[in-house]
Amino acid sequence: xxxTYLEAIRLAFDxxxxxxxxxxxxxxxxxDVGGVFGTTTGLQAKYGESxxxxxxxxENAVTGMALGLSLQGYRPIMIHQRSDFxxxxxxxxxxxxxxxxxxxxxxxxxxxxxxxxxGRGWGxxxxxxxxxxxxYSQVPGLKVLAPSSPSDGYHLMRTAVSSxxxxxxxxxxxxxxxxxxxxxxxxxxxxxxxxxxxxxxxITLISLSYxxxxxxxxxxxxxxxxxxFEVVNLRFVKPLDKATILNSVTKTxxxxxxxxxxxxxxxxxEVSSLLNENLFGQLKNFPLRFGLPDEPTPSSPFLAARHYxxxxxxxxxxxxxxxxxxxxxxxxxxRQELFPYKSVFRDQPDLGEVGPF
Amino acid sequence: MKDASIIFNSLNSDFLLSSETRKxxxxxxxxxxxxxxxxxxxxxxxxxxxxxxxxxxxVAVGVCWNLKEEDKAMSTxxxxxxxxxxxxxxxxxxxxxMGSKEGCCGGRGGxxxxxxxxxxxxGSVPIxxxxxxxSSGLAMAEKLANGKNIVVSFVGDASLETGSFxxxxxxxxLKNLPLLxxxxxxxxxxxxxxxxxxxxxxxxxxxxEGFGIPFxxxxxxxxDEVIELSKKAIAIVRTGKTVVVEFSTFxxxxxxxxxxxxxxxxxxxxxxxxxxxxxxxxxxxxxxxxEQIFSLNQAISKYVALIFEHALAARQDEFQHFQGxxxx
Numbered sequence: 194x195x196x197t198y199l200e201a202i203r204l205a206f207d208x209x210x211x212x213x214x215x216x217x218x219x220x221x222x223x224x225d226v227g228g229v230f231g232t233t234t235g236l237q238a239k240y241g242e243s244x245x246x247x248x249x250x251x252e253n254a255v256t257g258m259a260l261g262l263s264l265q266g267y268r269p270i271m272i273h274q275r276s277d278f279x280x281x282x283x284x285x286x287x288x289x290x291x292x293x294x295x296x297x298x299x300x301x302x303x304x305x306x307x308x309x310x311x312g313r314g315w316g317x318x319x320x321x322x323x324x325x326x327x328x329y330s331q332v333p334g335l336k337v338l339a340p341s342s343p344s345d346g347y348h349l350m351r352t353a354v355s356s357x358x359x360x361x362x363x364x365x366x367x368x369x370x371x372x373x374x375x376x377x378x379x380x381x382x383x384x385x386x387x388x389x390x391x392x393x394x395x396i397t398l399i400s401l402s403y404x405x406x407x408x409x410x411x412x413x414x415x416x417x418x419x420x421x422f423e424v425v426n427l428r429f430v431k432p433l434d435k436a437t438i439l440n441s442v443t444k445t446x447x448x449x450x451x452x453x454x455x456x457x458x459x460x461x462x463e464v465s466s467l468l469n470e471n472l473f474g475q476l477k478n479f480p481l482r483f484g485l486p487d488e489p490t491p492s493s494p495f496l497a498a499r500h501y502x503x504x505x506x507x508x509x510x511x512x513x514x515x516x517x518x519x520x521x522x523x524x525x526x527x528r529q530e531l532f533p534y535k536s537v538f539r540d541q542p543d544l545g546e547v548g549p550f
Numbered sequence: 551m552k553d554a555s556i557i558f559n560s561l562n563s564d565f566l567l568s569s570e571t572r573k574x575x576x577x578x579x580x581x582x583x584x585x586x587x588x589x590x591x592x593x594x595x596x597x598x599x600x601x602x603x604x605x606x607x608x609v610a611v612g613v614c615w616n617l618k619e620e621d622k623a624m625s626t627x628x629x630x631x632x633x634x635x636x637x638x639x640x641x642x643x644x645x646x647x648m649g650s651k652e653g654c655c656g657g658r659g660g661x662x663x664x665x666x667x668x669x670x671x672x673g674s675v676p677i678x679x680x681x682x683x684x685s686s687g688l689a690m691a692e693k694l695a696n697g698k699n700i701v702v703s704f705v706g707d708a709s710l711e712t713g714s715f716x717x718x719x720x721x722x723x724l725k726n727l728p729l730l731x732x733x734x735x736x737x738x739x740x741x742x743x744x745x746x747x748x749x750x751x752x753x754x755x756x757x758x759e760g761f762g763i764p765f766x767x768x769x770x771x772x773x774d775e776v777i778e779l780s781k782k783a784i785a786i787v788r789t790g791k792t793v794v795v796e797f798s799t800f801x802x803x804x805x806x807x808x809x810x811x812x813x814x815x816x817x818x819x820x821x822x823x824x825x826x827x828x829x830x831x832x833x834x835x836x837x838x839x840x841e842q843i844f845s846l847n848q849a850i851s852k853y854v855a856l857i858f859e860h861a862l863a864a865r866q867d868e869f870q871h872f873q874g875x876x877x878x
Binding site for chain 2: 221222224225226227246247248249250251253254277278280281315316317318319320321489491492493494495496498503505525529533534535537538539546547548549
């Protein structure tokens with residue numbers, strides 16, 4: 194069946210709640226008509242207000258409550274409509290949730306999921322569009338997941354809910370506009386497994402979340418010039434699936450990392466370091482990294498266009514870095530032919546001149 | 551309010567030069583600004599999420615009526631009315647919402663993050679509750695400087711659900727900070743009524759007075775009541791004390807965006823109808839005859855439209871340059 198990303202997440206919640214009575218679902222907007230972009234719609238009616246419920250704007254307290262529930266055997270899923278809101282509960286996440294299993298010498302598992310939605314563009318600006326997966330990955334004791342498609346969303350959410358350790362589930366807003374044919378029964382996802390979504394022999398493109406879709410576009414464009422990219426969908430920011438990454442780059446000997454978060458002190462630096470530590474002598478070039486610059490996200494569409502990595506810019510940068518010697522004009526024209534922009538503005542999903550997002 | 555002063559001073563018949571007229575101009579000015587944003591929003595000119603203040607104008611105007619230019623103010627995601635009432639520039643606000651470098655934050659913040667040092671508007675903070683501790687710091691600085699200025703922190707009713715609110719109440723009471731916290735209670739939290747967020751047993755007055763902080767509450771639907779109540783509160787704040795004032799109010803449109811969302815059914819038809827009777831602009835308009843209202847409304851809407859055109863023109867160059875950067 195074909196599912197939109199949002200339908201896939203709703204289905205994952207539905208199946209998780211149906212499969213296990215200890216699963217609880219809560220967050221701001223979970224019970225209201227909006228239903229967190231439609232991902233919780235109808236679930237309160239189906240599973241009752243004691244298992245699916247809205248919360249006060251008391252994120253730190255509610256996150257602590259989630260921890261308490263998990264220590265008593267429940268499997269809570271908490272939702273933040275913007276990942277930025279999770280910072281108000283950083284104390285519970287970073288000091289308590291991540292460390293309880295360690296501090297209790299393994300007496301307690303912490304089976305809880307915090308789903309955080311990463312906003313992007315359309316003016317959301319400095320405090321509504323952050324992508325803090327690297328921040329949470331720095332904390333020992335947390336698992337960090339980031340799907341890149343509806344099927345990924347479904348399977349990773351199911352995996353997250355069944356994990357006995359705390360999971361931060363990062364979801365990019367722009368995935369909401371994607372759809373995919375898949376069978377939810379195909380449970381092929383294990384904790385710790387990344388996925389080669391496109392095979393190729395020349396250069397490995399590694400990315401996560403919405404960035405994977407951008408990398409598939411890049412690979413498609415370069416294919417026109419006879420260059421075969423392999424694309425790796427990380428899915429797990431932490432624990433990093435080192436084997437899949439190293440296998441691919443051992444083959445291609447060159448790598449690009451595309452992050453949806455900040456470049457400095459980010460996941461791209463971690464992966465780059467992994468490659469250097471393991472394949473130092475075999476790499477033909479140092480890994481190329483794309484990510485957000487070291488500045489908060491501006492609201493203005495004019496400023497946001499140079500904040501986010503643009504495909505046109507990435508094409509030229511890859512061409513230069515790996516010394517392909519291709520004509521920059523031809524690369525841009527190829528992008529225009531294969532992926533013509535439908536919107537003037539670059540800080541929105543390319544669906545034409547519509548909004549808000 | 552500089553923009554409202556320009557409109558007020560442009561009125562040519564002397565019968566209109568009263569403080570009633572002044573109040574009406576300020577209220578209707580904000581109303582027209584928000585209506586214009588709502589009307590032009592689908593054209594992709596104002597390219598950021600907006601939380602409009604339609605229905606809630608009297609709280610902003612009435613509180614700021616009693617402020618000096620040097621006093622400071624903070625707000626939340628729903629900050630247009632507060633910014634304009636504090637004397638903010640409409641041109642710079644429109645430009646900010648358009649993402650232009652002419653905006654009060656150079657386009658960096660958009661509607662939800664408005665700062666303007668020139669009018670003592672020290673930020674809109676769209677993370678509920680997070681503005682309150684910052685405003686206590688602003689107030690402490692005013693106190694340390696032995697100044698006469700006070701700080702007003704406009705917040706929504708949901709801020710009472712955050713830890714920041716309670717931590718700041720204690721802090722402000724302990725340190726005797728010249729801080730006025732103005733709670734605007736529009737009854738809703740996005741699409742949810744307060745019943746899902748707040749215990750029906752909660753008593754706001756008891757909580758706040760329990761910290762040794764004076765508490766006043768009243769309707770935010772009538773400008774005169776807001777002016778009177780906030781005058782009383784501000785007199786106490788100027789003696790170096792923190793005070794909390796709560797106004798009941800309503801927002802006519804959706805939580806975020808330019809439209810009404812009545813079709814969603816989370817507010818009853820009767821309730822939405824009752825907003826018309828509570829409308830602060832409409833009720834003040836009854837102080838004037840039809841002819842007066844006509845000329846007032848015309849002067850206000852003409853001015854707002856003019857500033858909009860200026861802001862749009864200022865953005866045009868940026869837009870054209872930008873279009874050239876990304877060939878479609």
